Amino acid sequence: MAATSSSSPSLHKSKQRFFQISPSPTQNPSSTPFLLIFFFILCASLFPNISSEEPPILTSGFHASYNRHCNHIVPQSPLRSGRFLPSGSGAADFQIGSFRGGNPLFNRTPIAGGAAKPQLVFFHPYFTGTTFADGVYRYRAALNLGDSLPYSGRRNLRLVRFRGPRFPMRSGRLSFTLQGFWSETSRKLCMVGSGAVLHSGTVNSLRVVLKLNYPRNSGINSSLISGSLESLDGNGSSSYFSPISILALSSQDSNYEYTLIGKENGIGCLNGENRGESFLALPNFERCSVLRGIERFDLEYGGDCNGGNCNPLDGSFGYVPNYMFYHRIRCDEGNKWKMLLGFPNSSYSGNSFPFEPSTSFIAEGGWNEKEDQFCAIACRILNFTESFDNAYFGDCSIGFSLRFPASLSLRNASNIVGKIWSTSAANSSGHFDKIGFRSFNEELLGLLGVKYEYTVIDTLRETCVKKNAARGKGKTYPNEYSLDMRFDMSVRNSKGQVASGYSAPFYVGNQLYRYQFFGYQTSSPQVSQTEFSVTSNSSVVNISYKISFTPPPDFKFSRDSSLSSAVEISAEGTYARDTGVLCMTGCRHLGSKAQNLAPNETLDCEVMVSIQFSPLNANTGRGIKGTIESTRKTSDPLYFGRLELSSSSIYTGQAAASIWRIDLEITMVLISNTLTCVFVGLQLFYVKSHPDVLPSISITMLIVLTMGHMIPLLLNFEALFVPNRSRQNLFLGNAGWLEVNEVIVRVVTMVAFLLQLRLLQLTWSSRQGNGNEKSLWNSERKVVYLTLPLYVSGALIAWFVNYLKNNSGTPKGAFQRHSFQRHSLWNDLKSYAGLVMDGFLLPQILFNLFFNSGEKALAPLFYAGTTVVRLLPHAYDLYRAHAYASYLDLSYIYASHKMDFYSTAWDIVIPCCGLLFAVLIFLQQRFGAHCILPRRFRRNSAYEKVPVISNEDL
Secondary structure (H helix, E strand, C coil): CCCCCCCCHHHHHHHHHHHCCCCCCCCCHHHHHHHHHHHHHHHHHHCHHHCCCCCHHHHHHHHHHHHHHCCCCCCCCCECCCCCEECCCCCCCEEEEEEEECCCCCCCCECCCCCECCCEEEEEEEEEEEECCCCEEEEEEEEEEECCCCCCCCCCCCCCCCCCCCCCCCCCEEEEEEEEEEECCCCEEEEEEEEEEEECCEEEEEEEEEEEECCCCCCHHHCEEEEEEEECCCCCCCCCCCCEEEEEEECCCCCCCCCCCCCCCCCCCCCCCCCCCCECCCCHHHCCCCCCCEEEEEEEECCCCCHHHHCCCCHHHCCCCCEEEEEEEEEECCCEEEEEEECCCCCCCCCCCCCCHHHEEEEEEEEECCCCEEEEEEEEEECCCCCCCCCEEEEEEEEEEEECECEECCCCCCCEEEEEEECCCCCCCCCCCCEEEEECCCHHHHHHCCEECCCCHHHHHHHHHHHHHHCCCCCCCCCCCCHHHCEEEEEECCCCCEEEEEEEEEEECCEEHHHHHHCCCCCCCCCCHHHCCCCCCCCEEEEEEEEEEECCCCCEEECCEECCCCEEEEEEEEEECCCCEEEEEEEEECCCCCCCCCHHHCEEEEEEEEEECCCCCCCCCCCEEEEEEECCCCCCCCCCCCEEEEECCCCHHHHHHHHHHHHHHHHHHHHHHHHHHHHHHHHHHHHHHCHHHHHHCCHHHHHHHHHHHHHHHHHCHHHHCCCCCCCHHHHHCCHHHHHHHHHHHHHHHHHHHHHHHHHHHHHHHHCCCCCCHHHHHHHHHHHHHHHHHHHHHHHHHHHHHHHHHHHCCCCCHHHHHHHHHHCCHHHHHHHHHHHHHHCCCHHHHHHHHHHCCCCCCCCHHHHHHHHHHHHHHHHHHHHHHHHCCCCCHHHCCCCCCCCCCCCHHHHHHHHHHHHHHHHHHHHHHHHCHHHHCCHHHCCCCCCCCCCCCCCCCC
């Protein structure tokens, strides 16, 4: 049973308490070392591949295969130490590569736009060893091939490593385990190994040989690695595949020479283009700290872009790229960079750099301190054929310039900007005009100390003051620096269609909000009031936001047009802490349309955003409401209809209160079930001391109680063994604690069921051979004839009410599914069963009347205690409705609305009826069964007790 990572320490301690296993008193402590030794030997035998030693069988098979296929390339030599050592990034490693071929394992299928999916290859030696031959090393390595492989440099993602199968067989990807030798002198690598593939429902083993040629010289023109991966199976075998050609980029070279550094001042640098903007002058020690991994830039084409002269790729590809991938390969001395630039089709959605020889450039450059920009020259990959043997870098006539703005604003929300262009003649092949690119990297905001400039606050002041004055004052609203300012949201258009999204502050005043979030700081930092355009006694602060939502495919946005991608809005305005009003002007990012789109048309800044936060102590959940409106005329092409946003996200204080409430309800459930067992046990002790009262207990009542404990067990039997992973409470971070208690609750419920079953069995047996057996069963039959129609009628009423609920009006939008879940027939029938359990004493009252019993059949603690246990949830529900918000309807554990009828009316009627039944039982057992009837309906004759002798051992 797994616990979430966010579980509190106290929860962990509780889990340890339930799962701690104590050693047996008879266990010999001296046997522990032998058990540990046996365990390690077993692990070593089960996982031979992770050992640095060579198993004899694997060694003999490897040497035979290597001698046949590789020995003529790099002669093998024995290891000096006889052992492998863990290998980091070595000379034989490469960062990323591309491959072709491999039919039928890989079919290079063209995608929209005429280009094929990038087919990527990664190679990493994980064990290395020196041999007796000079410059020859032996490697164990992993080779992965696929159309999109994950990389570990993506920011803001938690990397989770798990041990999977030895040979992953995911569709579109192949993994091989290889072993072989690399020669530092000949710059060649040859390895043999195996992988596996799923074919026609069976797993086929793939035996392969890998041959790679590494560059001899050091420099940009000698950075490519070429080679092949060939199948060792016969052409007619089901495991055979055509040779795979590999082209990769060399990863490590300590003697690498930057041959293009110094030439960029004439080609790869833009001089005098600051245009009044200020850019950051990065110190030398920070230049290798920025853009360390993979970055994606949105491309911006100029208004004079027409046709192919704006396409950085050859026009034969059939598409103009919308974005550019950047991958830094190395950074030396803080002033020299080497990087890859990729221009994939817009349909590419992988996380890896899309290395494709026809759409990738390699660049070298350095930092220009005079212009505060990074300048580089990029080259294309030329002369690549299907075998990649003769590919090289050439056509180094591409300029590249990258800068870091010193400040951000509403219209300039990118903290990385740059341009790429061709310096060749306009009529030459491969020429393209200047293309801008930009990106937003939140990690750089704090690293580089970027500030935010508010540009539209003055124009918003009058509008926002009116909105602030019109909203409710006198309540407490979220602090502008708190986590409560970020929220998930639903966006609804005029047609009722719903999109989901997210909103979060960007800057509060001049302080970066995201650092407040990552540091989990909820209190306001010490910020000078001069940073705000408000007076010192004002609660109104400047604030900027990032808003985004992803619409469904048919979401109507502008008139009758639909959106095909996510909507991103940058907004700035004011937030009034006293009224909870967020008033902002926004800019909607239109994105680059690649052709015939001027840079100033990439933003639609005529957007008004208004949001009202609910008070922190609101009893109806968070209930954030707001609107997103276009201030353009309806005839404008960029106009869109009014959008209403809402959020049911909870505040952090409410979440903490909810966790406390759930802990309380877990405790109450455990106490309630335990008390049920205690009261049934007391009844068993009572009938053991007074066996003559057993026949006077209504079997119908006992069946109701027994079924009431059995049905939850049947419905949740799998909870005893299979944890429920889809609980609504997972966001609270205590899922493991809930699962532990769920099992305990089921166990205690099972104990109560067994005790009830025992009481039923004793009562049933006591009537066999009893002198009044016929009279007893006649009375029991009358109880059934009266209660069964009553229970069936109640079930039919519950079904009819459910039918009216579901057909009175069809829910729309995002609330449709939730509404049907709350009014499902099954849930209503379960609630009705809870109502029957609340009135469990009714059959006993009727039985006493029909049989005219004067016996004290039920122990006072049994019927009174069980009544209290059944009625306390209703009293608690009344308290909960007034003390807590109603935003966690699905998280009820104690007094669950799915297991009984709960409302203000039911919470009053049911306890009153339950207490009335308990009082009637008390009166019947004290003054006779008919004492509760009017005097004229009472019988004069009393029940004549016949002694019953029973030696049954209870």
